[in-house]
Amino acid sequence: MSEEFRDFYTAGYSLADPSEAARMGRWRALGARGKADHVVKLLARAGMRPNTLVEIGCGDGALLAELSARGVASALDGFELSPPAAEIARERGVARRVEVFDGLDVPAEDDAYELAVVSHVLEHVPEPMSLLREAARVAPAVLIEVPLEDNRSARRDEKREEAARIGHIQFFDRAAIHSLVRVAGLTVAAELSDPLPYAHHAFFAETRGERATAAVKTLVRRAAWRALPRATERLFTVHYACLACR
Numbered sequence: 001m002s003e004e005f006r007d008f009y010t011a012g013y014s015l016a017d018p019s020e021a022a023r024m025g026r027w028r029a030l031g032a033r034g035k036a037d038h039v040v041k042l043l044a045r046a047g048m049r050p051n052t053l054v055e056i057g058c059g060d061g062a063l064l065a066e067l068s069a070r071g072v073a074s075a076l077d078g079f080e081l082s083p084p085a086a087e088i089a090r091e092r093g094v095a096r097r098v099e100v101f102d103g104l105d106v107p108a109e110d111d112a113y114e115l116a117v118v119s120h121v122l123e124h125v126p127e128p129m130s131l132l133r134e135a136a137r138v139a140p141a142v143l144i145e146v147p148l149e150d151n152r153s154a155r156r157d158e159k160r161e162e163a164a165r166i167g168h169i170q171f172f173d174r175a176a177i178h179s180l181v182r183v184a185g186l187t188v189a190a191e192l193s194d195p196l197p198y199a200h201h202a203f204f205a206e207t208r209g210e211r212a213t214a215a216v217k218t219l220v221r222r223a224a225w226r227a228l229p230r231a232t233e234r235l236f237t238v239h240y241a242c243l244a245c246r
């Protein structure tokens, strides 16, 4: 992984303004609760109770902390590209081991874990297939979560600019993830999508008007998603998670 990528994610976890850093911490904690809900649901559907779990691209460890609090696995490890993020994750004290890695070769033996989690990472990497293969090498089951951004709303210029600002370089639809999973030698055992709650849509809203817009967006999207879940993926972004097994 080039220096450029590492520098980008190092800057993202090294905000100078303490109140902005705290706000982004709350944003990640909110996201982690939703992501952990997805992990718990998918594992339950597949009847899987892993003892060992690794999160590849664990960021500041917000999701590891949430998974640990819910007792999802008894031993958790994390690997991360950004040194300051890995340091925050380590300081949480929930993982046995959190290490910085090069974003390419996961520093673990084949089958070192029962479950690998790759959450909101594949859209950030130039070679998602290579990273997914690495995940499938270190664990027989891989929990993938991505935003599905190959849709009409997310293709708008301002949305693409926002996605680029936060480092998204891949724009998946469900079929693209299915194809990655298949080529990596995995099979989807369980999957779900989520149009996201009001707390997510309203998080950055500052005025009453913006909060009202977020409320309407939440209601409209949830209603459309309930009625026609697959069709709505062509219109706006939902989060998609799947448990893929060898």
Ligand SMILES: C[S@@+](CC[C@H](N)C(=O)[O-])C[C@H]1O[C@@H](n2cnc3c(N)ncnc32)[C@H](O)[C@@H]1O
Pocket (backbone or CB within 6 Å): 001, 005, 009, 028, 031, 032, 035, 056, 057, 058, 059, 060, 062, 063, 079, 080, 081, 082, 085, 102, 103, 104, 118, 119, 120, 121, 124, 125, 131
């Ligand atoms: C949006 S954050 C997701 C963090 C965490 N997985 C979660 O779901 O809350 C994306 C993370 O992927 C990391 N990342 C980017 N490229 C990576 C790569 N090639 N390998 C592993 N992690 C990478 C970034 O440093 C960042 O921490």
